[in-house]
Amino acid sequence: MKQSLCCIFLLGISICACVTATKEDTQLAEAIQIQGEAFLMQGDYTAALSRLLEARKMRPEDPYILNSLGLAYMGKNRDDLAIPVFKTARALKPDYTEALNNLGAAHLRQKEWDLAIKAFKDVLEDLLYPTPQFPLSNLGRAYLEKQDYMQAETYFSQALDLSPGFVTAAHGLSVVFLETGRENDAIEFLTARLMENPESALLHADLARAYEAKGWTNEARQSWQNVLHYAQKNSELKKTAAKRLSALD
Template sequence: MKIKIKPFILVCLCAVMASCASTVQTQKQNKIAQAIKKEGDVFQTQGNYTAALNKLLEAEKMAPDDPYIQNSLGLAYMGKERDDMGITAFNKALSLKPDYTEALNNLGVAYLRDDKPNIAIKTFNMVLEDITYPTPHYPLANIGWAQLAQNNYPVAQKYFLKALREVPGFIPAIHGLAQLYIRTGQTDRAIKYLDKNIRRSPDTVIFHKDLAQTYETCGRARQAIKAWQVVKQLAPENSNLYHEAEQRLFELQ
């Protein structure tokens, strides 16, 4: 009996050793993939979405079932204005980690940017169902933007104000309210609101852009030019805001 058992034991030991070697190799690959992901995330924060995407695709090859890499990929695709591919990546992240609420919120943003506001609102409401989610002001403001896209101004205002009750000074909600005032013809209210927030946060470029837009809306070209000049000073040279400011100054001067 002992002679018969030995080959079986040997086979089992070989299988265990092979399994251990495979596990070690996988762990090593995952560690490298996470390091590459970090590089991609850094590029992303710098606005270099092409470099970010290259790094994240490299990381994905090494760890295709990592939900965090998929989430970062989704953000990079959105940075490249490929919201459809972002939606695919966020959905994959959620299939790998169903309780990944951050990816769910990002999915809602991708739907909103892809002109699917109703699906976006449903997605953001799912985010709000997670009472442990630490940043509910994001989905609240996002619902505001989705309602604004559908010209549902009272509902949009309600959600922007809810977001600001969670985090006073939350820039996307302030920007949203300013846009709401502009679109509803409340230019005096918009100017007063933006002046107050610019005093609190003078380097927030989007506030100056909103102010320039408000001045243009009510025909105050001189003030609009001054506001666009501030936008050009504050915005990075390769950004859309910088180029928009250049274009508006060219047309107004």
């Protein structure tokens, strides 16, 4: 559970680019950006990074290219490089809330909880942001990592109010219940959620842990069996379920 690029250098490049940019350069940069973002969608982060770095050379002050570049860095597990890129995108376009949300996500992955919290709270200031359940759930995660369970429960619950089928938030709230010794609340909550989303291996695993905490071995065994059935092949969750079933036999 609990579970840098130099801005001055970039600015220098952008001054030169503004002087020499042509319509053809802009169109080429857009085409390369589209290619890079297509690779992002496919999960080919190396190819995406190559294309987006090329696009940034052509249009260094384009916040959308920078945002996609930051996502490519995150895909390569280089959140340390993604953070300054998202910051630059936000500086170039102060109302670019998506870049701010991605900045918060990068801080979260870097375990910089307070910086992540600030970013996500700033995202929620944008009343037009279309998916507030994501920053709300991420706030819950950050507070959970800080062991501030009251705040974590508040934000996970708010995320679920907006999106009742949001498994990540449901998992987060389940962990809050388990971490605070509220196994009965976890069982009641997860039983209801699994009626709506019966194929969620993650929620079945949370329910199995709640049953184990209660000492209900038969129920725990059945829930781990459900995890084995629904979890992706070779996933860590599937391996965990196999280990727990072996331990319970």
